[in-house]
Amino acid sequence: MLSDLPRDMAEEVLSRLPVTSLRGVRSTCRKWNTLSKNRTFTMKHVREAKKKQRKEFQAVMILGNRVSLFSLNLLNPSIGPVGKLISLDNADRVDIYNIFHCHGLLLCITKDRSRIVVWNPYSGQTSRIEPRTSYNILDRYALGHERNNHHYSHKVLRFVDECYPSIREFEIYNSNTNSWKVLHVNPDWDVExxxxxxxxxxxxxxxxxxxxxxxxxxxDRSFFLLCFDFTTERFGPRLPLPFAPNHRDTLALSSVREKQLAVLCQKCCSYTLTIWISSRIEPNAVSWNKLFLRVDMKPLTGFPFFFGAGCFFVDEKNQVALVLDKDGGTPNPTRNIAYIIGKKGYFKTVDLGESGCWPLGCSYVPS
Known part of the structure; x- marks a missing residue:
């Protein structure tokens, strides 16, 4: 029987399985359940996952308020579900509105905005975070960590700053103390x-x-990049963008190899899409010296991407990008579409199915 394999052989075989298969592995037998939670196996499995990321991306996407893991091959366009991730509090019945990724963890916001949960899809562990007072439908969230002696202390930032109705709340949750702390912030900036x-x-x-x-x-002075440092628990200075956007332009952020920042801008008036990649990025400094892509989207799509969508991925090696949006140009867009864009007129689309809400996604590597 497979469950009788020697430990080293079982570890080698199981480490090559996708993260979505771990639920089945752990339910096979007690021996495999113990093995899959061992630190040595975990590190090996993570290394294998990172090797696969060099050939194709893995991304967590919300389609129709359901969370699944997808593999993305942008050069030979294919986007397929790897499978559902290990249950998030019986995730088949939980509608997810938004997700944020940091170091293998996902911060999940439920559709009714009543719950926020930190979820490790690799282990299946979840941690529901109770509010200090209450959550607000207009809350902004961020998931980050403070690193001390190779130990990650995960934190959640929550803030809301609105004039109508008048409300301003900034607070941070520390997973080590399981408590919220009020931050005293009087911003002269706004994050829409x-x-x-x-x-x-x-x-x-x-x-x-x-x-x-x-x-x-x-x-040129209206928009800028802003960082929250989870170690100092402070917002940093205004950092320059590599362009001067208009308030109706489509703007979005992504990462490249989890090391550099990528920023997308599509001009509302000309349909021109540009993507820049940083050469240096820190909480207090950024440098831009690489225009990754510039494409006139009007002959390709005939419409601008939705300004509030904000999800894209970059394949720096193959010089292509993927933008998640709807089937624009139709009276009532319902189809989720992945638009794959490259140089010299390279353009492909992949239909991801139908849903009433805009698709969301973020790259994912277990840890």
Whole structure:
């Protein structure tokens, strides 16, 4: 029987399985259940997963409020579900509104905004975070970590800052103390509700806008990059973007190899899409010297991407990018579409099925 394999052989075989198969592995027998939770096996499995990422991406996507793991091959366009991840509190019956990834963990926000859960899809462990007072439908969230002596202390940032209705709350949750702490922040900037933050190096970055310049609706000083440092628990200085966007442009952030930041801008007036990759990124500094892609999307799609969608992936080696959106150009878009864009007119689409909400996704590597 397979369960009678020697430990080293079983470890070698099981480490090559996708993370979505671990639920079946653990239910096969007590021996495999113990093996799959062993630290040595975990590290080996993570190394195998990272090797696969060099050939194709793995991404966690929300399609129709359900969370699944997908493999993405952007050069020979194929996007297929690897399978459902290990249950998130009986995930088949939980509608997820938003997800944020950091170091193998997912922060999940339920559709009714009543719960936030930190979820490790690799182990299946979940941790429901109770509010200090209450959650707000307009909350912004971020998942990050503080690193001390190779130990990661995960934290969750929650904030809301609105004029109508008047409300301002900034607080941070520490997984070590299982408690919230109020942060005293009086920002002169605004992170619009639909803008998704991106976790990189344990910190989170947003595209923010100067509150005083919102009235002028754009311009080179209006938009900038903003970082929250989870170690110091402070927002950093305004960091420059490599372009000057307008308030109606589509703007989004992504990561490259979990080391550099990528930023996308599609001009609302010209349909021109550009993607830049940073050469240096830190909480207090950023450098841009690499224009990764510039494409006129008007002859390819005939419509601009939705300004609030904000999900894309970059394959730096093969010089292609993938943007998640709907079947724009139709009166009532319902199909989730992956638009794969490259140089010299390279353009493909993959239909991901139908749902009422916009598709969301983030790259994923277990840890």
């Amino acid at each position: 509700f639909f803008r998704r933050g991106l976790s990189l190096g344990g910190n989170t970055y947003w595209i923010a806008q100067d509150k005083k310049l919102v009235a002028v609706q754009g311009g």
